[in-house]
Amino acid sequence: MQSPGATAQRSPGEFLAGRVRELAASPTLAVSDRARALKAEGVDVIDLGGGDPDFITPAHVRRAAAEAMDAGDTHYVASAGTPALRRAIAAKLRSDNGIEADPDRGVIVTPGGKAALFQAMLALVEPGVDVLIPEPAWVSYVPMVELAGGRAVPVALDPDDAFRLTAEKLAAAVTPATRVLLVNSPNNPTGRVLDEEERAAVADVAREHDLLVFADEMYEKILYDGHAHVSLATLPGMAERTLTFNGLSKAYAMTGWRLGYVAGPPAYIAQLAKVHSHSVTCATSFAQAGGVAALTGPQGFIEEMVVAWDRRRRAVADGLSAVKGLRCPRPEGAFYAFVDARETALSSVEVADRILREAHVAVVPGIAFGAAGEGHLRLSFATSDDALATAVTRIGDVLGRR
Numbered sequence: 229m230q231s232p233g234a235t236a237q238r239s240p241g242e243f244l245a246g247r248v249r250e251l252a253a254s255p256t257l258a259v260s261d262r263a264r265a266l267k268a269e270g271v272d273v274i275d276l277g278g279g280d281p282d283f284i285t286p287a288h289v290r291r292a293a294a295e296a297m298d299a300g301d302t303h304y305v306a307s308a309g310t311p312a313l314r315r316a317i318a319a320k321l322r323s324d325n326g327i328e329a330d331p332d333r334g335v336i337v338t339p340g341g342k343a344a345l346f347q348a349m350l351a352l353v354e355p356g357v358d359v360l361i362p363e364p365a366w367v368s369y370v371p372m373v374e375l376a377g378g379r380a381v382p383v384a385l386d387p388d389d390a391f392r393l394t395a396e397k398l399a400a401a402v403t404p405a406t407r408v409l410l411v412n413s414p415n416n417p418t419g420r421v422l423d424e425e426e427r428a429a430v431a432d433v434a435r436e437h438d439l440l441v442f443a444d445e446m447y448e449k450i451l452y453d454g455h456a457h458v459s460l461a462t463l464p465g466m467a468e469r470t471l472t473f474n475g476l477s478k479a480y481a482m483t484g485w486r487l488g489y490v491a492g493p494p495a496y497i498a499q500l501a502k503v504h505s506h507s508v509t510c511a512t513s514f515a516q517a518g519g520v521a522a523l524t525g526p527q528g529f530i531e532e533m534v535v536a537w538d539r540r541r542r543a544v545a546d547g548l549s550a551v552k553g554l555r556c557p558r559p560e561g562a563f564y565a566f567v568d569a570r571e572t573a574l575s576s577v578e579v580a581d582r583i584l585r586e587a588h589v590a591v592v593p594g595i596a597f598g599a600a601g602e603g604h605l606r607l608s609f610a611t612s613d614d615a616l617a618t619a620v621t622r623i624g625d626v627l628g629r630r
């Protein structure tokens with residue numbers, strides 16, 4: 229019996245906003261959760277699902293943050309980031325990338341690059357806006373676009389053409405509602421690095437159709453076989469239409485610090501800054517002191533990590549290519565192997581499931597990165613040589629060898 233005046237109780241589902249009700253949880257985190265649950269049951273699972281460098285943040289960076297905290301740097305700082313870190317980012321963008329960013333009006337420091345991307349979506353995407361996303365693509369882009377009310381338009385790249393981006397493919401997906409083209413190089417999950425022709429294709433389509441480009445350069449320092457990273461903002465006519473996203477997570481093994489940034493024309497950055505200030509206020513004060521030390525201190529640490537990942541990349545790609553049903557091109561950048569499993573004739577979810585259940589190795593099914601990723605598996609090789617060797621052996625034991 230309802231008490232007089234009371235209204236019927238709503239179920240939790242009725243309280244949910246429509247934009248969240250349909251939202252899928254992160255598939256990569258789901259893989260890690262399943263791996264963790266199996267581990268808790270005592271199963272010896274090798275988790276290659278995540279995207280976290282297996283190195284500890286360099287000592288001088290940790291020390292800088294600890295000293296800042298001890299000195300009382302434990303309060304709110306300027307919303308856009310400490311002046312010291314914004315200056316360090318602007319100097320880095322100039323020297324490493326050839327990008328001119330105004331440290332006062334053209335840079336925002338965010339809690340991770342993910343937050344910067346999300347703020348950009350909220351500031352620049354709304355219902356009626358289409359965002360082009362070449363796929364396979366990082367798992368969070370589509371949900372971010374949808375949370376902002378926009379429509380994510382996939383541009384399916386072809387595994388038989390090494391997931392190459394072409395002007396024809398991009399242009400064919402442009403609609404009158406397209407405002408943003410989101411490009412990630414080095415790419416998670418494919419490991420591809422855009423070459424000169426592909427970069428020119430992005431710039432041509434962006435200029436011709438008057439699009440903004442969101443350039444996610446998170447893995448720019450992680451390159452192999454002489455591949456080079458060129459920032460899209462440096463191409464002719466692109467500085468005024470490109471927002472560059474980057475962060476400290478991958479290059480300095482600082483994923484847990486949550487430090488990222490966005491740089492671009494002040495007209496856009498000022499609008500992102502409103503979303504940033506009303507959502508997170510600022511990135512953590514003493515973490516930013518660590519960020520300054522990372523960007524301005526010795527850079528040799530990055531090369532040490534890349535040497536280790538390069539070795540593992542070759543071992544994993546070549547080892548998995550010898551497994552029945554699998555082919556793994558050597559990645560050009562980032563720390564993921566994107567394994568072609570189409571020969572198994574199973575779906576990516578089925579192969580990933582079998583590998584987890586029988587080989588006790590957690591990998592991400594390619595479908596998590598969009599329909600164009602189907603038939604593939606993503607494995608992170610940011611883990612020890614021994615664990616990777618065991619994982620490759622176990623997968624070979626389960627699927628057989630060529």
Ligand SMILES: Cc1ncc(COP(=O)(O)O)c(C=O)c1O
Nearest residue numbers: 340341342366416446475477488
């Ligand atoms: C392609 C890509 N962009 C952005 C991010 C966000 O990184 P963070 O928020 O740690 O800076 C990631 C993290 O995995 C990523 O893979």
